[in-house]
Amino acid sequence: MSKIEIKTANEFKEFCETLRASEGYKDPIAFGIARVDKGQLDQDKILQASYAAVSFKENFLSAAAIIWALSEDGISVDFNGSEFVAEFSQRAAKKAWKLLGVFKDEMQTHKNVEVVYNVKHALEEQKNVGKFRVVFIFEDTKPLSVEVVYLKLYLLSLQKAPLRSLVLDGAFGVLPNVAWDANSKPIELEWLRQNEVNLKMNGEYPTIVSVDKFPRYLSHIIPCDNTRILDSAKVRMGALISAGTTVMPGAAYVNFNAGTTGSVMIEGRVSSSVVVGEGSDIGGGASILGVLSGTNGNPVSIGKNCLLGANSVTGIPLGDKCIVDAGIAVLEGTKVYISKEERGKLALINPEFKFEKEIYKGLELSGVSGLHFRQNSQTGQITASASKRAIKLNEALH
Amino acid sequence: MSKIEIKTANEFKEFCETLRASEGYKDPIAFGIARVDKGQLDQDKILQASYAAVSFKENFLSAAAIIWALSEDGISVDFNGSEFVAEFSQRAAKKAWKLLGVFKDEMQTHKNVEVVYNVKHALEEQKNVGKFRVVFIFEDTKPLSVEVVYLKLYLLSLQKAPLRSLVLDGAFGVLPNVAWDANSKPIELEWLRQNEVNLKMNGEYPTIVSVDKFPRYLSHIIPCDNTRILDSAKVRMGALISAGTTVMPGAAYVNFNAGTTGSVMIEGRVSSSVVVGEGSDIGGGASILGVLSGTNGNPVSIGKNCLLGANSVTGIPLGDKCIVDAGIAVLEGTKVYISKEERGKLALINPEFKFEKEIYKGLELSGVSGLHFRQNSQTGQITASASKRAIKLNEALH
Amino acid sequence: MSKIEIKTANEFKEFCETLRASEGYKDPIAFGIARVDKGQLDQDKILQASYAAVSFKENFLSAAAIIWALSEDGISVDFNGSEFVAEFSQRAAKKAWKLLGVFKDEMQTHKNVEVVYNVKHALEEQKNVGKFRVVFIFEDTKPLSVEVVYLKLYLLSLQKAPLRSLVLDGAFGVLPNVAWDANSKPIELEWLRQNEVNLKMNGEYPTIVSVDKFPRYLSHIIPCDNTRILDSAKVRMGALISAGTTVMPGAAYVNFNAGTTGSVMIEGRVSSSVVVGEGSDIGGGASILGVLSGTNGNPVSIGKNCLLGANSVTGIPLGDKCIVDAGIAVLEGTKVYISKEERGKLALINPEFKFEKEIYKGLELSGVSGLHFRQNSQTGQITASASKRAIKLNEALH
Known part of the structure; x- marks a missing residue:
């Protein structure tokens, strides 16, 4: 495990450019760190991914920093797939902060820095462990994961990528159909079914605002x-x-x-x-x-x-x-x-x-x-x- | 008050068939146990009825078990009316469980059993006392109670009875017009009026999502x-x-x-x-x-x-x-x-x-x-x- | 500061009529006391005003009582402007109650009395300090404040003033565009932006139900x-x-x-x-x-x-x-x-x-x-x- 110390923006730049120049490395088309909602029954199922910052053909140094942080956490990014999704753990967040922390006074303009800062803090609480994903798109083909579908939806809604310019074929197949409650949280329909009697008889059945694959x-x-x-x-x-x-x-x-x-x-x-x-x-x-x-x-x-x-x-x-x-x-x-x-x-x-x-x-x-x-x-x-x-x-x- | 002990599905069946064969007994067309929401001002007014299981031309033995439990609670069902609604008390729930409890390992497939089990537990808490109703329809005529209108709406929505096949004439007259809050709870409009000043001046006026006789x-x-x-x-x-x-x-x-x-x-x-x-x-x-x-x-x-x-x-x-x-x-x-x-x-x-x-x-x-x-x-x-x-x-x- | 004591409805009437007859005094066309929601970032910005009672060409004595209470609180109403808005403090509320309290047994029919009573009580809690405004309209011209726009909207919705009869020109300019959450509370969009990363990464981003200048x-x-x-x-x-x-x-x-x-x-x-x-x-x-x-x-x-x-x-x-x-x-x-x-x-x-x-x-x-x-x-x-x-x-x- 490498021991590095980054103290200036220049050192950050140099370090990340070296990473980008390494063999097999590829800049992502888009990336972001998402907080995910998981299935109530199936904890491996992602129901929703919320991004506070997404990058599209930009912020390549930050991407490199995050990829390095993942490698320090034992996760090696596969640059050959069209997309790559991995858990963003507290260890990875800390490592990323070693690089990105150099911009800690400019967080309002460096949203990725602010995200890593907040994720690192959130992960100090047990309830947030396992809630974060780092998501890369290397090729704009059919999305294979919920996280990537959401990333593309963000790119469209935030006008980062023009309407109709991203491949969304198969998105309907990837997204699970869920019940959305009054707090915008997704709930598996099967979980509702299994708990219907208990919830209703105790007056605790949640208010369901919509049932859809897409959030609002x-x-x-x-x-x-x-x-x-x-x-x-x-x-x-x-x-x-x-x-x-x-x-x-x-x-x-x-x-x-x-x-x-x-x-x-x-x-x-x-x-x-x-x-x-x-x-x-x-x-x-x-x-x-x-x-x-x-x-x-x-x-x-x-x-x-x-x-x-x-x-x-x-x-x-x-x-x-x-x-x-x-x-x-x-x-x-x-x-x-x-x-x-x-x-x-x-x-x-x-x-x-x-x-x-x-x-x-x-x-x-x-x-x-x-x-x-x-x-x-x-x-x-x-x-x-x-x-x-x-x-x-x-x-x-x- | 009879003292019975039911230990097997066969004993349950025998006991209930005997009840069904008794003079004056009639199988209900439909039945269910509902948790009700009552008026804030008029506690005798039912504003909503929530069912976790409804039966339509089926589960006649469970119906008989519940009717027996009512009789043990001092409530004798009138088989001659088109509908019958009664409070389902803790005593009735316990009695019903004496019969239905024999299926306690098969609750997922016997929803009425699961309902009775959950109601029995819920009634151990004071706040739930008086919240349950058992509802029977003996003849499909104009509904006379909120509970029966809801039971019919459930039969339609759950595809138990075909659309247009049930008599709903007069349902608009039976259902009270209420304000529905963000938690899907019905509130009497008159209660809102009486409490408007206090609620608004304390910043506690509820969010009203709709005003209607029907829920969503x-x-x-x-x-x-x-x-x-x-x-x-x-x-x-x-x-x-x-x-x-x-x-x-x-x-x-x-x-x-x-x-x-x-x-x-x-x-x-x-x-x-x-x-x-x-x-x-x-x-x-x-x-x-x-x-x-x-x-x-x-x-x-x-x-x-x-x-x-x-x-x-x-x-x-x-x-x-x-x-x-x-x-x-x-x-x-x-x-x-x-x-x-x-x-x-x-x-x-x-x-x-x-x-x-x-x-x-x-x-x-x-x-x-x-x-x-x-x-x-x-x-x-x-x-x-x-x-x-x-x-x-x-x-x-x- | 005057020392008065009002013990009967007649004394109240006499006192208020004297105020109305004083030089420069003018009856308001409309008035009310509102609880306001302020900006999260800009506490001087009013986002919403909630009234529990509004008066239109009526209740002139109550208006005089409130205007007197304001003067006792050091606020002198400007009768020459088209509208006048001022904070309604605990001191003003107590003063107003000295006059209006004479009707404390008839609050259900004297809504303004009930409002003052409730505001006086609410202001005993620190969290409610600064939340109230008294609002007068002296001339029906372009509204200049959020509070007056809301007062006019209330007059229309409550059928106190006929549709199309009030001047609402410029209302769009006066009302801020805000995000409304699931509890009908207005949130500044800029506050959401500044807190987006933190809120989203901690799973605390609020549910936004609409973005509009008008409430529902x-x-x-x-x-x-x-x-x-x-x-x-x-x-x-x-x-x-x-x-x-x-x-x-x-x-x-x-x-x-x-x-x-x-x-x-x-x-x-x-x-x-x-x-x-x-x-x-x-x-x-x-x-x-x-x-x-x-x-x-x-x-x-x-x-x-x-x-x-x-x-x-x-x-x-x-x-x-x-x-x-x-x-x-x-x-x-x-x-x-x-x-x-x-x-x-x-x-x-x-x-x-x-x-x-x-x-x-x-x-x-x-x-x-x-x-x-x-x-x-x-x-x-x-x-x-x-x-x-x-x-x-x-x-x-x-």
């Missing part, structure tokens, strides 16, 4: 100051709720790997894989279809400053400043009439698009900007025209 | 492992959420005496009395009308493998493999055009149905399979054609 | 006995939920400064500024547009006994007994055909309205009674006819 976004993520989520049930962990976005409690919903790239008003459904651009307004009950339902796998992006009217349905990607009128459904197969005059106006907005006919299928209009979809209330015809209305979110609300 | 499904029922309910507010007690069903948190809702018969994706409203068949997908914001709103009392069943598109409205029963396109409303009075060609195809799927005309009212198409309801986006005409699309729930989600 | 209605208001709100997330503080109203948990939502004037079934969205009349039924997913989205600032009122069908959208004010069919959108610009025959029938119901043409814009039909909006399912035409259907909420539900 607000159980893990702190939104920006000007961001509002009126009901925590409405946003799944792994969603991206950018600064300035408001999620109302009516029919709204934002799934994982979906969200907003700026200030957006959400009163409708933002399905998995949907990305909504800054300044757009998703009206009450408006539905944006996800890849899992009716879009043939084409993820839908909504451009900037669009307005999706109340109870409208959008199944195609939209460019900027589009309007879908209340109650209208614009799907891939929806036939849309555009008059010659309107085609002229739209051609100016979309110089790259060839407007050559009267009737378009919805899918053909994917990504076109400035479209205003309407239904003629006297003939029932769905039409598109050039959108005149400038869509502004009411400033007073933000 | 997840406060009483443990779903199957592959079942998901992302927001407990979305499912009322008395709903049936079959294995494999997912209830999303957007606009979804499942009322009591409504639900699914298999794996179903629910992102819309399943109103009271609606039954949805296995493999169907209720899209975001889709509404299925209940008997209380616009269906003239005909409860709506949705067949297997149907797809109700986002924001569609369905007010008629559908057969299997039907599709209602996004945003379309198909009500009893909606006129639907079916072309000759499509009628030919549909006749093959529905040999018993006479397709003899071009225009049908929605109601006339009740229960027909393979219909695909659309609105022509150029003429506004609502049409039905033969559904080509095979509706499969994405397997990756389950 | 049910955290402050006790509904009437026959009123139901199935999900507290669905109603923002400042909404008016009149006796007999039911708010379902599907797509429903009631914003602040919006609500019902009687028994109403709400399964859709009641946006800010919308008022729904007694006996109306807002169907599942129905949207009523608010002034902030698409109504050009004309607040929408829905008359009595109207039915808004499932997934309908209404952007114009409706008279009584109107029906908007399921899935239909009636906006200001929607063209609506009314046949000559139907115009005749409607003219009888609306003698003041001139029916002179076939096609009306939605906006032109604002406030007309007895309209039944439909879409012809064979031609796509939106029509209005005289509503035949009497809309009754199912009595069994109430």
Whole structure:
């Protein structure tokens, strides 16, 4: 076991760079230290992983320090797998602190340092032993562990990795389906079953708030100051709720790997894989279809400053400043009439698009900007025209 | 007071069969032992009843054992009423245990035995005295007590009795309207009023999560492992959420005496009395009308493998493999055009149905399979054609 | 410091009338004593104010008594500002009690007396010191403090002031955006950020239920006995939920400064500024547009006994007994055909309205009674006819 002493940031840097240069070493794409919740019946089963800091293509020296600390604890990281997860013990935490402790006065800006500091302290209490995991991703392939799925969800929700950019295939298979209690703690359904009689007859049956594989976004993520989520049930962990976005409690919903790239008003459904651009307004009950339902796998992006009217349905990607009128459904197969005059106006907005006919299928209009979809209330015809209305979110609300 | 000693399952059986054969004795249709929550002001008012086991047309020997235990406690069951509710005291619990205790090593499979065992223990603590009720239903008529309404809701939610099969008329009148706190405990509204000043000024006003006559499904029922309910507010007690069903948190809702018969994706409203068949997908914001709103009392069943598109409205029963396109409303009075060609195809799927005309009212198409309801986006005409699309729930989600 | 002794209600009245008659004195429009929640980081920042009693154009003598008590505590109320907020200390509470204590046997009917009594007692405990504010509104202009915004929200929710009657401009700017925990306590987002690592690594991160400037209605208001709100997330503080109203948990939502004037079934969205009349039924997913989205600032009122069908959208004010069919959108610009025959029938119901043409814009039909909006399912035409259907909420539900 090596005996080292690190006293300055420079010594830290030198030491860690040496580690990084060693044979077989590989920088992780992402890493973090998580506190985990384990199964009540099966203590080897991880039900949830909570991170206070995650790194994505950054903090490679801290990663090296942690990897060294693991080796000092007898754990050698396998750099060849796509991911590596190990217990982060008190011994490892102490070793890591020998290196990272050099930054102890800068913890607010070095979150990994603060994490190691807090974990080291927490591990002085018996109840916290066995609760921590260090998690590395070396290759972005199908996640194999609960800890890695959570790490990826954090990367998406914290806008470290763009929406749709991470491989989440198989995540549903990896995550256990659990009951979440009023304190956001996961409980195995089988444990509830085995203890139902005792709990109920003693008046101690827990309040179950949801049953799902995913936790809620607000159980893990702190939104920006000007961001509002009126009901925590409405946003799944792994969603991206950018600064300035408001999620109302009516029919709204934002799934994982979906969200907003700026200030957006959400009163409708933002399905998995949907990305909504800054300044757009998703009206009450408006539905944006996800890849899992009716879009043939084409993820839908909504451009900037669009307005999706109340109870409208959008199944195609939209460019900027589009309007879908209340109650209208614009799907891939929806036939849309555009008059010659309107085609002229739209051609100016979309110089790259060839407007050559009267009737378009919805899918053909994917990504076109400035479209205003309407239904003629006297003939029932769905039409598109050039959108005149400038869509502004009411400033007073933000 | 009789002195008996039961040492074997056979002796138990013999003893209970004798009881059942006694004059005037009647097997209950359903029974259970509940822990009750009482009014804060009116201790005689039952606000909620929690069962850990309920029996429906089964466990007649256990029922007899409990009825005998009551008689030993001085309570004689009235077999002539439609229901019978009595306090289950420590004395009754001990007496019942004299009989049921013979199964003490098989409690996991004999839930009623486990219940009596736990109640007996709970009653050793003063705080639990007066908290238990034994509840029998002898005839399925209008429920007269809170305990019986809850027993019926359990029978529905646990799939012991089919949806719509139990008499719930008058249940709204029997159940008190209460405030439910964050621990799923019911509080009388009048108690809140009387204590508002004191509670608020001391910072002790409770968090009220809902005000309703019904509790939430997840406060009483443990779903199957592959079942998901992302927001407990979305499912009322008395709903049936079959294995494999997912209830999303957007606009979804499942009322009591409504639900699914298999794996179903629910992102819309399943109103009271609606039954949805296995493999169907209720899209975001889709509404299925209940008997209380616009269906003239005909409860709506949705067949297997149907797809109700986002924001569609369905007010008629559908057969299997039907599709209602996004945003379309198909009500009893909606006129639907079916072309000759499509009628030919549909006749093959529905040999018993006479397709003899071009225009049908929605109601006339009740229960027909393979219909695909659309609105022509150029003429506004609502049409039905033969559904080509095979509706499969994405397997990756389950 | 004056030395007074009040022994009878008459003495109290005389004393307070003298105060009211003093030069420069002005009766407040509204007042109340609130318990406040302060910032975790910034103790000068008020995050929430809870009132157990609020007065609106009433209880002027109690107001005078409290103003006198403040002056005895060295605080002189500024009658010239639009509002006045001051700490209500133990000294002030004791002084106020010297006057109001004369009613100590009638506290249930004199809520302000009960409040002062409870505050006086609470302030005997150190933890409650600094927690109380006395709040006066002298002029109904833009609120300048969190305490006054809350006071106005209470006046609306308690039906003391009519919806839309109070000035709330700038309220969004005054209220801080905070995280609300499972006990309805507000937490500064910045405090969460600063403590995230420590809280998460020790398993003590709080459950966050919403992030919003507004609290939930049910955290402050006790509904009437026959009123139901199935999900507290669905109603923002400042909404008016009149006796007999039911708010379902599907797509429903009631914003602040919006609500019902009687028994109403709400399964859709009641946006800010919308008022729904007694006996109306807002169907599942129905949207009523608010002034902030698409109504050009004309607040929408829905008359009595109207039915808004499932997934309908209404952007114009409706008279009584109107029906908007399921899935239909009636906006200001929607063209609506009314046949000559139907115009005749409607003219009888609306003698003041001139029916002179076939096609009306939605906006032109604002406030007309007895309209039944439909879409012809064979031609796509939106029509209005005289509503035949009497809309009754199912009595069994109430």
